[in-house]
Amino acid sequence: MTDTSHQPALDNLLSEDRRFPPTAEFGAQANAHAEMYSWASADRLSFWAEQARNLLTWDTPFTEVLDWSAAPVARWFADGRLNACENAVDRHVREGRGERVALLFEGEPGDTRTLTYADLQREVSRAANAMLALGVGTGDRVAIYLPMIPEAVVAMLACARIGAIHSVVFGGFSAEALRSRIDDAQASLVITADGGYRKGKASALKPAVDEALGGAADALGPLDHGAQSSVHHVLVVRRTGQEVEWTDGRDVWWHEALEAASDQHTPVPVEAEHPLFILYTSGTTGKPKGIFHTTGGYLTQTAFTHLTVFDLKPETDVYWCTADVGWITGHSYVTYGPLVNGATQVIYEGTPDTPHQGRWWEIVQKYRVSILYTAPTAIRTCMKWGEELPAQYDLSSLRVLGSVGEPINPEAWMWYRRVIGDDRTPVVDTWWQTETGAIMISPLPGVTATKPGSAQAPLPGISAEVVDEMAQPVPNGSGGYLVLTEPWPSMLRGIWGDQQRYVDTYWSRFDGMYFAGDGAKKDEDGDIWLLGRVDDVMNVSGHRLSTTEIESALVSHPMVAEAAVVGAQDATTGQAVVAFVILRAEYRDRVDEVGEGADVAAELRAHVTTQIGPIAKPRTILVVAELPKTRSGKIMRRLLRDVAEHRTVGDVTTLADSSVMDQIATGLSSST
Ligand code: 6R9
Numbered sequence: 001m002t003d004t005s006h007q008p009a010l011d012n013l014l015s016e017d018r019r020f021p022p023t024a025e026f027g028a029q030a031n032a033h034a035e036m037y038s039w040a041s042a043d044r045l046s047f048w049a050e051q052a053r054n055l056l057t058w059d060t061p062f063t064e065v066l067d068w069s070a071a072p073v074a075r076w077f078a079d080g081r082l083n084a085c086e087n088a089v090d091r092h093v094r095e096g097r098g099e100r101v102a103l104l105f106e107g108e109p110g111d112t113r114t115l116t117y118a119d120l121q122r123e124v125s126r127a128a129n130a131m132l133a134l135g136v137g138t139g140d141r142v143a144i145y146l147p148m149i150p151e152a153v154v155a156m157l158a159c160a161r162i163g164a165i166h167s168v169v170f171g172g173f174s175a176e177a178l179r180s181r182i183d184d185a186q187a188s189l190v191i192t193a194d195g196g197y198r199k200g201k202a203s204a205l206k207p208a209v210d211e212a213l214g215g216a217a218d219a220l221g222p223l224d225h226g227a228q229s230s231v232h233h234v235l236v237v238r239r240t241g242q243e244v245e246w247t248d249g250r251d252v253w254w255h256e257a258l259e260a261a262s263d264q265h266t267p268v269p270v271e272a273e274h275p276l277f278i279l280y281t282s283g284t285t286g287k288p289k290g291i292f293h294t295t296g297g298y299l300t301q302t303a304f305t306h307l308t309v310f311d312l313k314p315e316t317d318v319y320w321c322t323a324d325v326g327w328i329t330g331h332s333y334v335t336y337g338p339l340v341n342g343a344t345q346v347i348y349e350g351t352p353d354t355p356h357q358g359r360w361w362e363i364v365q366k367y368r369v370s371i372l373y374t375a376p377t378a379i380r381t382c383m384k385w386g387e388e389l390p391a392q393y394d395l396s397s398l399r400v401l402g403s404v405g406e407p408i409n410p411e412a413w414m415w416y417r418r419v420i421g422d423d424r425t426p427v428v429d430t431w432w433q434t435e436t437g438a439i440m441i442s443p444l445p446g447v448t449a450t451k452p453g454s455a456q457a458p459l460p461g462i463s464a465e466v467v468d469e470m471a472q473p474v475p476n477g478s479g480g481y482l483v484l485t486e487p488w489p490s491m492l493r494g495i496w497g498d499q500q501r502y503v504d505t506y507w508s509r510f511d512g513m514y515f516a517g518d519g520a521k522k523d524e525d526g527d528i529w530l531l532g533r534v535d536d537v538m539n540v541s542g543h544r545l546s547t548t549e550i551e552s553a554l555v556s557h558p559m560v561a562e563a564a565v566v567g568a569q570d571a572t573t574g575q576a577v578v579a580f581v582i583l584r585a586e587y588r589d590r591v592d593e594v595g596e597g598a599d600v601a602a603e604l605r606a607h608v609t610t611q612i613g614p615i616a617k618p619r620t621i622l623v624v625a626e627l628p629k630t631r632s633g634k635i636m637r638r639l640l641r642d643v644a645e646h647r648t649v650g651d652v653t654t655l656a657d658s659s660v661m662d663q664i665a666t667g668l669s670s671s672t
Pocket of ligand 1: 281327328329403404405406407408429430431432433434435455516517518530531532533632
């Protein structure tokens with residue numbers, strides 16, 4: 001990265017002057033208050049210790065808060081003992097909250113199920129007993145490969161209940177991805193389903209498990225360790241009723257195992273530092289990293305952030321996080337944070353446009369959802385579908401809106417607040433990572449005057465900075481690298497089986513600081529703006545340009561629903577800006593479905609010039625029907641860069657829809 005202190009191109013994004021201070025009514029009832037910041041900055045450890053004591057139930061209270069002597073591996077509340085499932089389920093029942101609804105499940109075909117906390121306790125106890133009967137013990141690894149159905153949450157909690165370590169593998173991943181994750185963690189049990197419903201069809205899951213485990217050696221090559229699979233059993237949930245192949249002695253129906261098991265089971269208290277789960281995330285190299293989290297600190301921070309960032313009132317709110325449990329957002333803000341806090345939440349199996357593009361808003365109306373947590377990519381997709389869709393539903397129950405996963409462009413933020421939130425609800429843009437375990441940077445509703453597009457400030461008890469190449473904090477108005485300067489309770493404890501990689505990846509760039517891999521900027525008020533992964537930063541004629549900023553400029557044009565910008569090699573300028581845009585429905589007829597609509601491109605180029613400056617003006621603007629996204633909704637700019645640089649498009653196996661790149665390529669060749 002070159003000198004970051006004087007970059008006119010970044011100023012546009014940071015001159016955002018719209019502010020949304022909390023209303024007096026919201027502030028008066030808010031869970032968060034301004035004093036939390038001063039308390040935590042005066043005594044961070046006592047702040048976290050107090051949260052751990054107040055929000056969790058401990059079998060053995062801790063006396064020690066943080067042990068950082070083996071840095072960068074932290075130990076939080078290490079002499080305490082507790083059980084995650086006891087905290088998420090049993091104590092609610094014991095304390096008289098058993099009849100409260102925990103899960104409101106909506107299947108894609110429209111089937112529904114309601115589970116109270118008491119139901120959840122019985123179900124989880126049966127699952128725990130069934131797993132014990134299959135020989136799973138404390139510390140064993142269990143791979144979970146399920147659709148977004150209640151059993152996914154039950155399976156995770158049942159592992160936690162017996163001290164087994166779950167490794168959830170997103171149901172959209174391939175047999176190969178599943179196999180490498182099972183193998184890396186040496187899982188002894190896989191929990192899967194016959195299939196799940198997606199886009200109106202039953203989509204099979206079990207064949208991928210069979211392939212990952214079985215005589216699939218021919219298809220996938222020999223197992224890494226050249227040995228038998230570590231898996232002894234496969235528990236199979238019946239969801240779709242489709243035909244499955246069966247391996248006798250290995251495969252067991254979930255419903256049969258649970259029926260045979262007792263619904264009485266006592267959660268096993270574990271040490272606070274006992275691993276709770278492994279979750280694989282892709283790194284810059286091919287081999288995914290098994291990020292692992294432990295129990296006490298993780299639960300403390302997920303519960304605290306869920307309560308304050310979303311202002312959860314467990315007795316009255318209906319909370320809905322649209323993430324799949326295959327991602328960290330689903331771990332922290334579907335399974336653990338909300339259930340530890342005793343929330344009532346919606347879980348939805350399917351896609352937002354099945355059977356129609358109003359499905360999400362229909363769900364909000366039906367369950368009177370009051371807190372919604374989703375991703376910018378989903379918001380921009382809804383913008384693309386047009387605002388008359390959400391307008392057909394009663395969204396008046398909503399009172400807090402959250403965003404996560406990517407920088408949210410100011411225009412998407414404004415649309416979210418205005419169209420979904422009726423210009424009334426606070427919007428919280430929450431920055432965090434699989435590695436951080438819980439939200440780190442976010443406004444607090446009721447306290448913070450929000451700014452469209454900015455995640456703003458580290459939460460109480462969190463120390464973040466934006467630093468330059470020399471690890472020095474940058475002054476306000478400048479950009480650099482986002483780092484975390486003090487350990488936090490829900491931080492990863494390492495990479496499963498490869499602690500050296502943990503140190504190398506996160507702790508070697510800046511001495512004594514955790515390097516997140518994101519570029520960021522502090523505005524004149526000192527508020528933090530995330531600028532995307534540092535590898536998304538372009539250098540055009542020696543000027544550092546952020547992909548996010550140009551995307552925001554494009555999306556601020558009324559014609560544009562979504563934009564992705566990449567830097568393509570350019571003989572003259574080093575890199576050149578290439579933009580891929582999706583037009584809003586109303587403007588779609590101005591160009592062919594895919595192609596380079598000349599007048600559209602000229603208009604958008606002029607718009608970027610006025611918004612940011614001529615330096616940011618895209619060399620090429622391509623109108624496309626879809627953008628390539630990972631299954632967690634992140635745009636795969638690497639593939640767009642291949643298109644922009646006229647290369648063969650690289651590996652598309654992690655795309656949600658692998659045909660998107662063909663559509664783009666076909667559209668481009670027919671338009672030129
Ligand atoms: C929770 C999650 C982490 C990466 C992170 C950053 C991007 C997440 C963001 C955001 C800007 C936000 N990211 N939230 N960028 N603003 N509010 O998404 O975890 O899948 O591990 O991704 O996502 O680049 O480094 P994960």
